[in-house]
Amino acid sequence: MLSPDASWVSAAKWNALTPEQQDKFAPVCPEFVLELKSATDSLKTLQAKMLDWLRNGAQLAWLLVPETETAYLYRPGQPETVQGFDNELSGETVLPGFRLRLAELR
Structure with a gap:
């Protein structure tokens, strides 16, 4: 059974x-x-977990890696996209109006 951070x-x-x-x-x-991602997490393991979420029905998944200031974005049927912490993420059609300024995580 999977359990996300949020x-x-x-x-x-x-x-x-x-x-x-x-x-x-x-x-x-x-x-x-x-x-x-915490310091003790494996990036590869978390990336695989994100794909599991998509296979089980998630419509949008974010993997945030503070130590490298990298955000990995996952959507069904699309390749993973990568953004830096200078960007703002959008909840798109899944969470309209939701935004996260990644710079605030620094």
Whole structure:
């Protein structure tokens, strides 16, 4: 079972769960996931985990690597894209209006 550092699940997907499922570790794949690499994490392992999220239904996934100031962005059916921390990330159509200024993570 996977667990991201941060995630977002739509109300429709959340409300389709039973109250018992909502009260525990929900058996649902979030539409959006964010992983923040720590010093002890393997980059390759986290990159593979991001692909697992996509295979399970995530629509947008961000892997942030503070030590190299790199953001890896994942979307279904598209190649991984890479941005530096001088950029601002957008929640796109998955989380309209959500923005993250990566420079604030420095």
